[in-house]
Amino acid sequence: MDDSEGVIATERYGSQESWKYLCKDGRMKRQKDAVDGSMAGNSISGVFRSVFLPQGYPESVSEDYLQYQLWDTVQAFSSSLSGTLATQASLRGVGVGNQEATVAAATITWLLRDGTGMLGRILFAWLKGTKLDSEAKKWRLFADILNDMAMFMEIAAPHFPPFFTLIVCIAGIFKSIVGVAGGATRAALTVHQARRNNMADISAKDGSQETLVNLAGLLVSLALIPLVTDNPLLTFILFFLFTVLHLFANYKAVRSVVMETLNEARLSIVLHRYLLQGQLLSPKEANQKEPVFLSLGKTVPIKLGVRLGDIIQEPGELQLALKNNSKPYLIGIKNGTVCVCLGSDASVHDEIMAACQALCLRAVLRNDSSVGGALKQLSNTKDPWDLVSQSHKMINQIFQTFLKELDQAKWHTDWTLLDWNEWRVEWSKKRT
Numbered sequence: 001m002d003d004s005e006g007v008i009a010t011e012r013y014g015s016q017e018s019w020k021y022l023c024k025d026g027r028m029k030r031q032k033d034a035v036d037g038s039m040a041g042n043s044i045s046g047v048f049r050s051v052f053l054p055q056g057y058p059e060s061v062s063e064d065y066l067q068y069q070l071w072d073t074v075q076a077f078s079s080s081l082s083g084t085l086a087t088q089a090s091l092r093g094v095g096v097g098n099q100e101a102t103v104a105a106a107t108i109t110w111l112l113r114d115g116t117g118m119l120g121r122i123l124f125a126w127l128k129g130t131k132l133d134s135e136a137k138k139w140r141l142f143a144d145i146l147n148d149m150a151m152f153m154e155i156a157a158p159h160f161p162p163f164f165t166l167i168v169c170i171a172g173i174f175k176s177i178v179g180v181a182g183g184a185t186r187a188a189l190t191v192h193q194a195r196r197n198n199m200a201d202i203s204a205k206d207g208s209q210e211t212l213v214n215l216a217g218l219l220v221s222l223a224l225i226p227l228v229t230d231n232p233l234l235t236f237i238l239f240f241l242f243t244v245l246h247l248f249a250n251y252k253a254v255r256s257v258v259m260e261t262l263n264e265a266r267l268s269i270v271l272h273r274y275l276l277q278g279q280l281l282s283p284k285e286a287n288q289k290e291p292v293f294l295s296l297g298k299t300v301p302i303k304l305g306v307r308l309g310d311i312i313q314e315p316g317e318l319q320l321a322l323k324n325n326s327k328p329y330l331i332g333i334k335n336g337t338v339c340v341c342l343g344s345d346a347s348v349h350d351e352i353m354a355a356c357q358a359l360c361l362r363a364v365l366r367n368d369s370s371v372g373g374a375l376k377q378l379s380n381t382k383d384p385w386d387l388v389s390q391s392h393k394m395i396n397q398i399f400q401t402f403l404k405e406l407d408q409a410k411w412h413t414d415w416t417l418l419d420w421n422e423w424r425v426e427w428s429k430k431r432t
Helices: 044-052 065-093 103-128 136-159 161-193 199-228 232-256 264-277 283-289 315-321 348-365 374-378 384-408
Strands: 007-013 017-024 027-032 302-304 329-334 337-342
Touching: 044 199, 065 136, 065 161, 065 199, 065 232, 103 161, 136 161, 136 232, 161 199, 199 232, 264 283, 264 348, 264 384, 302 348, 315 329, 315 384, 329 348, 329 384, 337 348, 348 374, 348 384, 374 384
Parallel strands: 302 337
Antiparallel strands: 007 017, 017 027, 329 337
């Protein structure tokens, strides 16, 4: 009897391998299907997948997973080699190999470095912890740039003996910030990559990948150390080359990430293209345009979730804020800043709507040359409260259609990464 006629069932393990059950001579036999002329189950690639990739790959992860991990592997390898050069320089700076150096002096230097680093870690987490989710790409890249700066300081420190302790302490602070920013943004990216609530598995396999890369870096470092010992010029040349590779790989890694959740930057890009050309960008198109470097300052900042007092200073201003406004949020322009006060009953869609209106107001206040369409009409209004009132009318006209197209383009609209503060306000909606 032919095999195809004797197949009684088939099964597969994700997309990796498939099996069929045959019935021959009254007995059931399990047989593995061939893939491109080879058997998938016992291949080296199959073993590699099970050890280093999440279960169910590629269906269990985001589409950008493989590209990001490849570039992340390159940056981790180059960072490992740079770290070897920095560690050697630090050990030489504290006196390893110097008969005149004392254990006590080296210990004090090390403790001061670790202590200042711990304080820096706490302070940075307090000041910037809430930004690491909404701007994960920017802070991920910032962390790696700061890490390279810290390693450069450690390599240079032995050449400035009077300031060695100060330099390594500053480098310790930088590295502590790297630890917080890098770890937190990696967790945010893991949430993005997980498609089956498998964050733990993805994180564990990422750790395995990083360990393998560090092991490879260790083997290369063993051959590298004899070459750079007592050769500062070669040390700096190699560090420069490794740093260039590290930064390039990091840039490509964060550029490869395609997040479907809206933050302020992605929402601004999508909204402005929609208002100017009537085209709604897909997540991939918007992510390609998203800036990945931290900006030093914004000409017109936006504050989401502020106190009522940040918008309203007198009772009459509440009536101005409610003009043409029946939404569960208030918007005001104070001291060149667009402030949004959120009501306690606001939904996620209300949050997106408020952020869209704030972005429109910012574009008008900045006098963007690209302002057109509905925003062009707003730019003719000079009084801040009249501008806010007119913006309520505009957002009422466009938002429902805009939200519908966001859903059609497969943006997540049931939750966002907009940086809302925790203030929620209830106000009298009576107008006089």
